[in-house]
Amino acid sequence: MSYTKRLDKRKFDELRPIQAEVGIIPNADGSALFAFGKTVAIAAVYGPKPLHPAHMQDPERGIIRCNYNMLPFSVTERAKPGPNRRSKEIGMVAGNALAAVVDLTRFPGTVIDVEIMILQANASTRCAGINAAAMALAHAGVVMKEMVSSVSIGKIDDKIVADITKEEEDYHEGEGPTDIPFTMTSRTKQITHLQLDGKIQTHRFKEAMEAAKVACDKVYEYQLRALKGEKINENK
Amino acid sequence: MTTEITEEKIEEDTETESKKERKLVIPGETIVSGEDYLPGDFTRKEGKDVIASRYGLAEVSGRVVKIIPISGVFEPRRGNTVIGRVEDVTFNGWLINIGGPYTSFLPLAECPRFINRNDIAEFATIGDVLSAKIWNVKKGGADLTLKSRGLGKLEGGRLIRINPHKVPRVIGKEGSMINLIKDATKTEITVGQNGYIWLKGDIEGEEKAESTIKLIAEESSTSGLTEKVENFLGGKK
Numbered sequence: 001m002s003y004t005k006r007l008d009k010r011k012f013d014e015l016r017p018i019q020a021e022v023g024i025i026p027n028a029d030g031s032a033l034f035a036f037g038k039t040v041a042i043a044a045v046y047g048p049k050p051l052h053p054a055h056m057q058d059p060e061r062g063i064i065r066c067n068y069n070m071l072p073f074s075v076t077e078r079a080k081p082g083p084n085r086r087s088k089e090i091g092m093v094a095g096n097a098l099a100a101v102v103d104l105t106r107f108p109g110t111v112i113d114v115e116i117m118i119l120q121a122n123a124s125t126r127c128a129g130i131n132a133a134a135m136a137l138a139h140a141g142v143v144m145k146e147m148v149s150s151v152s153i154g155k156i157d158d159k160i161v162a163d164i165t166k167e168e169e170d171y172h173e174g175e176g177p178t179d180i181p182f183t184m185t186s187r188t189k190q191i192t193h194l195q196l197d198g199k200i201q202t203h204r205f206k207e208a209m210e211a212a213k214v215a216c217d218k219v220y221e222y223q224l225r226a227l228k229g230e231k232i233n234e235n236k
Numbered sequence: 237m238t239t240e241i242t243e244e245k246i247e248e249d250t251e252t253e254s255k256k257e258r259k260l261v262i263p264g265e266t267i268v269s270g271e272d273y274l275p276g277d278f279t280r281k282e283g284k285d286v287i288a289s290r291y292g293l294a295e296v297s298g299r300v301v302k303i304i305p306i307s308g309v310f311e312p313r314r315g316n317t318v319i320g321r322v323e324d325v326t327f328n329g330w331l332i333n334i335g336g337p338y339t340s341f342l343p344l345a346e347c348p349r350f351i352n353r354n355d356i357a358e359f360a361t362i363g364d365v366l367s368a369k370i371w372n373v374k375k376g377g378a379d380l381t382l383k384s385r386g387l388g389k390l391e392g393g394r395l396i397r398i399n400p401h402k403v404p405r406v407i408g409k410e411g412s413m414i415n416l417i418k419d420a421t422k423t424e425i426t427v428g429q430n431g432y433i434w435l436k437g438d439i440e441g442e443e444k445a446e447s448t449i450k451l452i453a454e455e456s457s458t459s460g461l462t463e464k465v466e467n468f469l470g471g472k473k
Contacts, residue, residue: 030307048337049336107338138291141292141305146287147264185264223262224262227260
């Protein structure tokens with residue numbers, strides 16, 4: 001039996017109910033919350049500020065220091081707190097995905113700290129995190145070329161689907177699951193981050209990329225609305 | 237011929253000037269499209285579109301489109317009066333944290349009082365609060381001076397921090413808002429343009445003033461702010 005209907009009854013190109021809001025952390029220079037259904041991420045931005053230790057400073061440009069952190073209660077089995085291999089890697093790719101659109105030349109030798117926290121995880125946490133972080137950066141008044149939006153495209157069995165859940169990630173019938181997180185810029189649709197977990201044929205990958213463009217546009221609409229002051233919660 | 241054109245242009249300019257409308261934009265958003273617009277602060281032109289590079293209020297005045305930032309860290313400008321905390325003492329001055337991207341420097345020579353060169357920590361040491369003026373902005377930070385009226389060390393009291401872009405709201409038109417708070421709470425208040433605010437009075441007054449300022453910062457964009465603040469100040473008495 002092939003994957004004809006999604007496990008949560010969504011359409012193949014439909015996102016989960018979105019939650020988006022800015023200004024949730026009063027002490028940060030900019031902050032935001034972004035959620036895909038049960039995956040909830042918050043992000044805080046501090047800076048630009050002086051960077052210590054001084055050997056990390058770049059005299060030509062500022063740097064982005066991005067931390068991704070899954071909170072202990074975010075998953076069913078308690079996650080051991082603190083950085084691990086996975087979180088360091090995701091922090092790095094998220095930082096790179098964001099640095100592509102941020103104007104870092106304005107304040108050389110400084111740092112912009114981006115903290116991403118996952119409150120609740122149900123797959124696509126890095127995408128929710130990047131979306132929240134992009135909103136938080138804009139909210140912090142950082143000069144950016146454009147926004148970035150992130151979404152995970154999956155190939156579940158032989159179907160290309162948008163915004164996959166944990167249940168779909170664990171669907172092992174037919175061709176099995178493939179998870180491709182994409183991050184794209186809002187205006188020019190350039191890819192600033194791409195990962196792939198699983199297997200996919202070349203022509204299907206092109207299909208996935210087209211699906212990503214459509215899905216990222218949808219995500220961008222939510223980011224735009226939230227930054228203009230709306231509190232979006234489609235979960236209820 | 238040429239004079240006619242310029243007159244027409246001026247008329248157009250004044251017309252658009254009178255109905256300045258501001259709208260909230262986000263980075264990458266197209267503010268206006270058309271050949272006759274010029275990109276100003278935090279905007280750029282791509283083809284016909286004028287695009288925002290920063291989150292803030294977009295304003296079209298005449299042909300120029302610019303963005304007025306509403307968030308972000310303090311960007312030092314010459315002549316700003318700021319409040320900061322001493323971060324380090326060097327042999328010829330003090331390193332002062334005034335918020336923003338860089339630490340600023342207050343040289344000993346810019347201090348009008350006599351200070352013993354061998355023990356400059358006597359005047360101000362790590363953790364002390366000073367109000368100072370920026371006299372020079374350079375690549376790696378700003379230089380401060382105390383040579384002006386009302387500047388110097390701030391003793392006692394408390395230091396609070398708000399977004400520097402909300403400082404004009406806290407001060408109000410010709411200081412109306414800040415005087416309102418000062419009178420109602422009987423507190424001495426010094427507002428730095430970097431968003432650091434120093435309060436001194438009795439504990440209740442300080443508490444009241446602090447919560448009032450936080451309220452103003454939170455509701456800075458709503459109308460009837462003065463009334464709200466009056467109610468807030470009058471309410472608890």
